[in-house]
Amino acid sequence: MKSVSRDLILSFESSCDETSVAVIENGDTILSNVVATQIKSHQRFGGVVPEVASRHHIEQITSCIKDALTQAEVDYDDLSAVAVTYGPGLVGALLIGITAAKAVAWAHQLPLIPVNHLAGHIYAAQLVAPIEFPAMALVVSGGHTELVYMPVENKFEIIGETRDDAAGEAYDKIGRVLGINYPAGKPVDELAHRGQDTFNFPRAMDHDDNFDFSFSGLKSAFINTVHHADQIHEQLNKADLAASFQQAVIDVLSDKTVRALREFPVKQLILAGGVAANKGLRDRLTHDIQRFTNTKLELVPLSLCGDNAAMIGAAGEMLYRHDVRADARLNADPGLEFEWLKQPQQN
Amino acid sequence: MKILAIDTSNRPLSVAVMDDDHLLAETTMTTHRKHAEFLMPVIEDLVKKAALSPNDLDRVVVAGGPGSYTGIRMATTAAKTIAATLSIDLTMVSSLLTLCLNVSMPVGLINPIFDARNENIFTGLYRFDNQGKLVSVIEDQHTNLTDWLTQLKQYTEKITIIGDTDAFEAKMRSALPNRLVVADQLADIPSAARLGIYGRNITPVANVDSVVPRYLRLTKAEADWKKSHPNEDTQNYVEKI
Numbered sequence A: 001m002k003s004v005s006r007d008l009i010l011s012f013e014s015s016c017d018e019t020s021v022a023v024i025e026n027g028d029t030i031l032s033n034v035v036a037t038q039i040k041s042h043q044r045f046g047g048v049v050p051e052v053a054s055r056h057h058i059e060q061i062t063s064c065i066k067d068a069l070t071q072a073e074v075d076y077d078d079l080s081a082v083a084v085t086y087g088p089g090l091v092g093a094l095l096i097g098i099t100a101a102k103a104v105a106w107a108h109q110l111p112l113i114p115v116n117h118l119a120g121h122i123y124a125a126q127l128v129a130p131i132e133f134p135a136m137a138l139v140v141s142g143g144h145t146e147l148v149y150m151p152v153e154n155k156f157e158i159i160g161e162t163r164d165d166a167a168g169e170a171y172d173k174i175g176r177v178l179g180i181n182y183p184a185g186k187p188v189d190e191l192a193h194r195g196q197d198t199f200n201f202p203r204a205m206d207h208d209d210n211f212d213f214s215f216s217g218l219k220s221a222f223i224n225t226v227h228h229a230d231q232i233h234e235q236l237n238k239a240d241l242a243a244s245f246q247q248a249v250i251d252v253l254s255d256k257t258v259r260a261l262r263e264f265p266v267k268q269l270i271l272a273g274g275v276a277a278n279k280g281l282r283d284r285l286t287h288d289i290q291r292f293t294n295t296k297l298e299l300v301p302l303s304l305c306g307d308n309a310a311m312i313g314a315a316g317e318m319l320y321r322h323d324v325r326a327d328a329r330l331n332a333d334p335g336l337e338f339e340w341l342k343q344p345q346q347n
Numbered sequence B: 001m002k003i004l005a006i007d008t009s010n011r012p013l014s015v016a017v018m019d020d021d022h023l024l025a026e027t028t029m030t031t032h033r034k035h036a037e038f039l040m041p042v043i044e045d046l047v048k049k050a051a052l053s054p055n056d057l058d059r060v061v062v063a064g065g066p067g068s069y070t071g072i073r074m075a076t077t078a079a080k081t082i083a084a085t086l087s088i089d090l091t092m093v094s095s096l097l098t099l100c101l102n103v104s105m106p107v108g109l110i111n112p113i114f115d116a117r118n119e120n121i122f123t124g125l126y127r128f129d130n131q132g133k134l135v136s137v138i139e140d141q142h143t144n145l146t147d148w149l150t151q152l153k154q155y156t157e158k159i160t161i162i163g164d165t166d167a168f169e170a171k172m173r174s175a176l177p178n179r180l181v182v183a184d185q186l187a188d189i190p191s192a193a194r195l196g197i198y199g200r201n202i203t204p205v206a207n208v209d210s211v212v213p214r215y216l217r218l219t220k221a222e223a224d225w226k227k228s229h230p231n232e233d234t235q236n237y238v239e240k241i
């Protein structure tokens, strides 16, 4: 069944608490996407413990490879390349995927493609429809909150990012105060839909003349409100608390995104990352995008918002076409970042 | 039998390619800690220099711990992935035992030691039996020097210490008067060639996919959890979704 036009990428993702291996055809079709999640393990500790994460990755890695190939009904001979996340993420966790990917690439003499985890989140969109350039991506997850401008393919430029907590991190922290275990994004989202924005928490930096975010002030305001009520034995409505928190997050994310779209007209806006699964945020951007008649909104499907290797394979295929290669020395880069867009007028 | 042997348990990196008991190529170095960066290039280089291709390998032998967590994970991940992806045998050997293979003229008992910081050590006790076979006398463990010395005092033979011995030698000498022999410095560095020869005769693991390093120590988070949840099931914390 092997055809000359068929590019098959075996991809690896292990940057945090999911071990994932996928086979992607021609950069846009998922043949398999095996994800072994460690959430249950880290829930014991209320968050991801890096050494525990590394230990789980090594338990899972080769069985994930086998499952991915079996489900895709392909063999090593069919593969064109191996792609792997090399950052950002937890160094010990990243190293398991990297070492395994390097071993497979060497054993079968395949090219090795280094993939930025955030490019992977953005390229999850490619598994739904081709990305059209120029494009903008709002990447929101437990570790990241970034606006990324992509003037052409394989050019990623940060135009704004969080100055403190990531949006997903803020969800986990206020979740703890509400008695919701990590990961708190989904339960807080559900709770928020049953409440009203009555607390009017601060929208930090919403009116600042930049595209940056800040969520630590919001988090503190939330925690102070709850602690103050506890001290005077007042019972606050949890649904209203969640709704008020979520509304503040969504307002800032969408206001900044709208402003970015005005300054950088694009054909496509991509919402990606774990927090992209948030229903409130999806609804709001779906509404806001209507003002931009030349911009299409691409919501990464819920099944591909979290960390997975399919998205790494999609980004890997693009990099493969651009001749991006790594050799056997490839190491983890836990603080890997895109370049900032040079904006002389803001200096 | 073409064998690839790997040890990155601690600071030294040692990799060898063997044809049965015959050494084809070996690299051993102590000058860096970046096993993540150096391990695969060294493997690639040695297999090439041995005029082999990855497909020619029959077995991977790995020193699977104890040792530095990252070090034993690098070696074990590379070893289990190479074995799994090429469908060849994988043999796991204790990293402490691997060091004992360096003692060519053993006197009595052999005590390999890895420094685990704060007076803690990874250690075990071995001897060569009458057939010249290396056997375990006290099993590998994570312990502190004081408790270990109590265990050693049950034996009356001479003890050769090997590995990270500098920090512990003085205390051990006074606790075990006239019984301590210190191995020469080169013997403190593992040799993948000797590991390969040893691993050739060890039964391979039955299930490569389930192989994990021998940490011999829970993470702090898990140890604390176990204390507060003594009856909790510790399996199946990871699910394929």
Ligand SMILES: [Zn+2]
Binding pocket: A117, A121, A141, A273, A274, A306, A307
């Ligand atoms: Zn992610």
